[in-house]
Amino acid sequence: MSRTTAKTRATRKQRRAPAEQAKARIADVARAAGVSTATVSRALTFPDRVQDVTRERVLAAVRALDYTPNTAARQLRAGSSRTVLVVVNKRRNPPFFSEVLRGIDVVMAQAGYAVLMGNLDSVDGREEYLVDLAFGGHVDGALILASTVPSHNGRTIASSGIPMVSICAETDVPDVPAVVIDDEACCRAQTRHLIGMGHRCLAYLAGPQGNYNDVRRHAGFRAEVAAAGLAPEDIFYFEGNYDFTSGVAAGEDFLKLDRRPTGVVATSDEMAIAFMKTIRRGGVRVPEDVSVVGFDGIELVDFVEPALTTIRQPRFELGTTGANILLGLIRGEQAAPRLTILKGQLDKRDSAGPAHSADI
Amino acid sequence: MSRTTAKTRATRKQRRAPAEQAKARIADVARAAGVSTATVSRALTFPDRVQDVTRERVLAAVRALDYTPNTAARQLRAGSSRTVLVVVNKRRNPPFFSEVLRGIDVVMAQAGYAVLMGNLDSVDGREEYLVDLAFGGHVDGALILASTVPSHNGRTIASSGIPMVSICAETDVPDVPAVVIDDEACCRAQTRHLIGMGHRCLAYLAGPQGNYNDVRRHAGFRAEVAAAGLAPEDIFYFEGNYDFTSGVAAGEDFLKLDRRPTGVVATSDEMAIAFMKTIRRGGVRVPEDVSVVGFDGIELVDFVEPALTTIRQPRFELGTTGANILLGLIRGEQAAPRLTILKGQLDKRDSAGPAHSADI
DNA sequence: TTGTAAGCGTTATCAA
């Protein structure tokens, strides 16, 4: 063994610049502490499975040699990477997702896990790469902040066998535990808020076609509209995709209408904000002429004009909850609930007010 | 060798659920293709160092067995993780940093690198963890989006020897290549814009005390003020830290003033937006009574009231530039420039207008 | 409680 080590050292010295000193390995620490490598390993991983004196000696040697265990070797041997992958669908809505990510990060940091960012749409072939990470054992689990699980040639992150949890949406793969909010109820609350203030002619500002959240929110909108007995010809629908530009487009369409709705249910704050800005520029007053309700509860809603009435999502908790469920699955502790539903809340500000009969 | 393999298989079967099939290893592929493991490895890593027929056979076996190389083993042997660490100081200003991160992600994805997120302030002990990642060989390089390099007990990411590049600021560690914008010139442009429109009484809405960018911006502000010969008693200073709440606080302080500046130079868009909202609520008109210029150029500036005149930072390019420099360092291709300076640009909107002599 | 030694799954060296 000592022969092997000597050889290794020699090899290294050839490769490195002379001034640079080789990184300490576990064998160096063992030698310095006068114990075996097994004991060093134990002293670091299970401090109480080793005698106090021994542990002290080992730790002293670790400090003296500035030793840090090699992650790759540890992973290879232990079969776990202590890393999770976070898959994000689009870099849209950063103000919304950043807070979900922070929740994930806090929980994972506390558990000693690293967080790998996986953007689905950054570059061609990235999806295959993400799948390979899962199959290559590079990550112990994945959090999906999207409704599609990365896949390539029939292989998906799911089929690699690592645990997964989706956040904010259910995925296209069955049996993946999901943490979501009560989209339908939230959208009903938005709609009811407007109807309750006398609005009888409403518009729905939609998310992307077929999007998980949009489907549910739209259902909530229609249910509430039906419950209030509003006339179908008094209901408008604007396409959108949650971002600013689609809010502008919807606003421009709105301005072209002969008969305009007096209440608008938007499915994101960004769209609501851009919509308001656009119609106000067109001479429409908010909320006097038109009331607008947003969705998400990003920080910004307080600072636009007028401050936006919106649905506040528990963004941080979405992240922490999903992360904790994933950790449970990784540790094999528990069967995760297939669906965890957190509650959003209507936050009343200044963008929605009573309907005036003269408005239409 | 075949004996070893058989043994391994047996061990595995004991650990796994019966239905689950063991993951294919390189030896399985080699056997299936009738070649050695070395050839499989070569066929995958250096396709042209292997005969066409052989390669085809290997790739067929890879597909048939659904083989993905184990990352940890590869890293351990090859001594490289193809992973970089991105260190973020605070989860503040997500609208700004998200676009920088996207730039990083695109470049790293293209180069086949994974991106590990390292939040400095998520949890106690996270800094030590990040340092260990560097020392443990878990990352091949680091991008620092902060002005402090993570350190613990005198060890820093820098002292681990991995290449580093900082973005948006220079770090406290010397000789780390930095990609920044011309903060001083940008702030001079903000200030000049106001002075050019007749404003003689100005306020500076600051970033955190001692912050790299704030120091430079403040220098730019003072230089321009001095060049215009403005009276010191006509210059105001509001503390801030780039986020919404400090903009609100500054706005409240502003409203208490007997004599008010007519032009405000803000060092972030968030502060500018919150400041505007606050003083408008206090009856001040923007830009008629007070002109405000922001800094960053986040998407939002178009949708607040009034649309914010601001400095547009090349956020995406900050990310891509830094990432490319880091890749160069990792590959040992080039000596990186110590400082790469990108240019910000004044974007005129509606929040800054001519001074009216009656205003003061 | 501690030590011995066998892998973990690759890649790289060297020889054929």
Add this chain to the structure above:
DNA sequence: TTGATAACGCTTACAA
């Protein structure tokens, strides 16, 4: 061009 084999640095049975 290909194959045999020795590392890479660590953890963990198993033995002492």
